[in-house]
Amino acid sequence: MRIRRFIRNLGFVLVGLIVLVALLELMTRVVLMLSGKDYEDFREYNAWVHRVSTAGPTRRYDVMHPVLPYRPRPLSEGVNSQGYRGEEFSWERTPGVLRIACLGGSTTWDGWYPESLEDRMSQLMDSLDAPFDSCEVLNFGAQSWSSTESLINYAVRGVHSGPHLLVIYHGINDAYASVLPEGPVAQPDYSHWRTRWAPPPRPLWDLFPAGLDRLRLFGLARYVLNRAVLEGFYSDQLMRCGIRYAYEPGMRRTPFDTYGSNLMSIVTIALNCSTTVFVVSQFHMAELTVEQFGNEELAGLVEEMNEEARSVAEEFRGTGRVFFLDAAASIHPDRSQMIDACHFTPEGYAMLGEWIADEMACALEGLRWDLPEPLDFR
Amino acid sequence: MIGCRALRWLARLLLVAAALFVSAEIAARVYLHVKGYPASRYIQVNHALRQARAASRDGFDTEYPYLPFRPAPGANPNLAANGLGFLGEGARWEPPERTLRVLCTGGSMVYYDAFPTVLEDCLDSLLAGEDTGYDSCQLLVSSGPTWSSMECLVYYAVRGVYTRPHVVIVYVAVNDVYAMFVPDSIEVQPDYSHYRISMMPLPPVPWDLIPGWADSSRAVALSRYALDRIMYPAYQKSPPPRLGLMYRFYPEYSIDTTFATYRSNLEAMAAIAVSRGSSIFFVSELHDSTRSSSPAMAHAVEALNDIAEAVARRHEAGGLVHFVDAASTIPADSSTLSDKSHLTEEGSELIGRLVASEVCAGLRHHAEEP
Incomplete structure (x- = not known):
């Protein structure tokens, strides 16, 4: 008798719950329809949370390096065993080979400018009777690296390759990192802008099967919880390169x-190792920035970075080993040679690399190719 | 009557729970026996993942992009953490007026031991009695347990320079030695990345509330393992190591000198300090060879101390780079060291006083605003 009553009560409760869920589901669908929002967007976000929180670290990048937020994964496509773009190189310099190291972000990582710099420099060395048999350019750039990552990479890794010459081509990523929205406190090392490139934590409700998202009620509840817990993780940015927020004018x-x-x-460490430095201003096509963001603010920021580069080079001019190459003012690519405001097409990059090589050779002629043997302290 | 019934129900419930637990335990043991898997395999993975998740509770900031980890505010009970990312009282990037700002960097000897606070006290008293242009001293500690010269260099280059320290004190050696001892199977990297990776942050999960010793029950260990597997499928094969250290030191490992990392790091710190007009003091590290992990380790610490001296000599003409030979001046024995390298109170006192007097002597020779 008692058992039967218990079963009856349980049945009532279950039916009540089902009716409640059905009603809520109906209401959710009506609200979604009235608001005109596409439920698939919410579902996709939930699927993205599941994907990135269970996938582990990204495969193309090494995100476990102790002092860099990420670097190109050694031996991944196009990357050598030292974790740099290009062919294998030995940390030891080869006698008779002029070694040039390029520091930068994606504009260096793209590879075409360092390649054309190497080709052009090799040609020039032949014609200028330089005391080197050949030239070797090491690409120490990585996507979205700012001068902070380049400084660290050069100080703890790059110096051990003992380059004769160092080329620094930065600007845009520092411009992005030098501005911030309301809220975060500005940090001198850009850690307000950049964090580790780690996958987002997996929320507990992600353990419920994805199939339950067919219920709008469940999918939306999961979405709201995901949003609350993963605030600051953008699915469009996908925590790309550990960047916390996207640039916006203002x-x-x-x-x-x-x-x-x-x-x-960077310059003081290089000079201390007897490496000669070329600081190159970054070319930025302002009209493309206007098209993208509606005003020239970002172009102005890059210009300020270039001015900063000029003044640092100026400060060390007395050493005779630091040169400023004003690419931003000297090269004039047309729009067809640009992918966006700062990235060139391969032809554009070739123009940049060749220009740098010409200017560099000119400066080295001025030094009569008298380059001290760089120290690696071994 | 009602209380009696409730107790009976509770007893029944407990009995059922105990029976279930015993059945689960038997099932887990049978499963492990049949499969031939040792329980330790699961327990170790559980332990490593628990440790990785506990990193934030241990007082380490594992979100910072440019270090394997750094102390989070409140991590060190001896020193209050400030908002600048250092241990110490300074809360503004600009040094206060007429205050000598000292940035002290190193590994656990700087992080845990009392040497930096003794140094601060000694400098306070010395400065009060001298006409150096400073009335007092403000200490900022830039360190973490197991930090080597690489972490010290990076944090100084990207953050420390903004505190505009008048003086930088570097006390680090043995952690570099650990990184220089390498198993045969590993290819050495100039940035010690063969030895250290970043400490990967993992968020806590509810089953972390069950204490680690409960894993001696096979049922608990396997359940925890299964839950971790569902939660972090990618990490279970290689859980993030504690403090990011990839391997432990064994005396049979050979020392690798392919790269002069220690020297290069000290050279970089010296170059940056000089360019900013800061005085930098390399202090040789005390090491008790009788309690060292191996004779080779003791020799290696000595060799690194010599390198620190050589770096200071190379830059001595500028008057800003100094060497304080604490290792030769202070005996390394049980009165000064609590183990092979950590300082006792007496050791901290002696080093603090020695460094403070050298800093004051340096100030007399070279007083410049960074």
Whole structure:
């Protein structure tokens, strides 16, 4: 008798729950229809959360390096065993080979400018009777690296390759990092802008099977919880390169001169190792920035970075080993040679690389190719 | 009457739970026996993942992009953490007026031991009695347990320089030695990345509330393992190591000198400090050879101390790079060291005083605003 009553009560409760869920589901569908929102967007976001929170670290990049947020994964496509784009090289310099190291972000990582710099420099060395048999360019650039990553990479890894010459081509990523939205506190090392490139944590409700998202009620509840827990993780950015937020015009400036300080540190470390430095201003096509963001603010920021680069080079001019190459003012690509405001087509990059090689050769002629043997302290 | 019935129900419930638990335990043991898997395999993975998740509770910031980890505010009970990312009282990037700002960097000897606070006290008293242009001293500690010269260099280059320290003190050696001892199977990297990776942050999960010792029950260990597998399928094969250290030191490992990483790091710190007009003091590290992990380790620490001296000599003409030979001046024995390298109170006192007097002597020779 008691059991039967218990079963009856349980049945009532279950039916009540089912009716409640059905009603809520109906209401959710009506609300979605009235708001005109596509439920698939919510479902996709939930699927993205599941994908990225269970996939582990990204495969193309090494995100476990102890002092860099990420770097190209050694021996991944186009990357050598040292974790740099290009062919294998030995940390030891080859006698008679002029070694040039290029520091930069994606514009260096893209590879075409360092390649054309190497080709052009080799040709020039033949014609100028330089005391080197050949030239070798090491590409120390990586996508989205700012001068902070380049400083660290050069200080803890790059110096051990003992380059004769160092080329620094930065600007746009530092411009992005030098502005921030309301909320975060500005940090001198750009850690307000960049964090580790780690996958987002997996929420507990992600353990429920994805099939349950067919119920709008469940899918939306999961979406709301995901959004609440993963605030700051953008599915479009996918925590790309550990960047916390995307650039928008009108953001406030950091009070720190991080770019200038980083350049100064790179230059002093290089000079201490008897490496000659070429600081190159970054070309930026302002009209393309206007098309993308509606105003020239970003172009202005890059211009400020270039001015900073000029003044750092100027400060060290007395050493006779630091040169400023004003690519931003000297090269004139047309729009067909640009992919966006700062990335070139292969032809555009070739023009940049050749221009740098010409200017560099000119400076080295001025030094009569008297380059000291770089120290690697071994 | 009602209380009696409730107790009976509770007893029944407990009995059922115990029976279920015993059945699960028997099932887990039978499963392991049949499969031939040792329980330790699961327990170790559970332990490693628990440790990775506990990193934030241990007081380490594992979100910072440019270090394997750094102390989070409140991590060190001896020193208050400030908002600048260092241990110490300074809360503004600009040094206060007429205050000598000292940035002290190193590994656990700087992080845990009392040497930096003794140094601060000694400098306070010395500065009060001298006309150096400073009335007092403000100490910022830039360190973490197991930090080598690489972490010290990076944090100084990207963050420390903005505190505009007048003086930088570097006390690091043995952690570099650990990184220089390498198993045969590993290819050495100039940035010690063969030895260290970043400490990967993993968020806590509810089953972390069950204490680690409960894993001695096979049922608990396997359940925890299964839940971790569902939660972190990618990490279970290679759980993030504690403090990011890839392997432990064994005396039979050989020392690798392919790269002069220690020297290169010190050279970079010296170059950056000089370019900013800061004085930098390399302090040789005390090491008790009788308690060292191996004779080779003791020799290696000595060799690194010599390198620190050589770097200081190379830059001595500028007057900003100094060497303080604590290792030769202070005896390394049980009165000064609590193990092979960590300082006792007396050791901290002696080093603190020695460094403070050298800093004051340096200031007399070279007073410049960074």
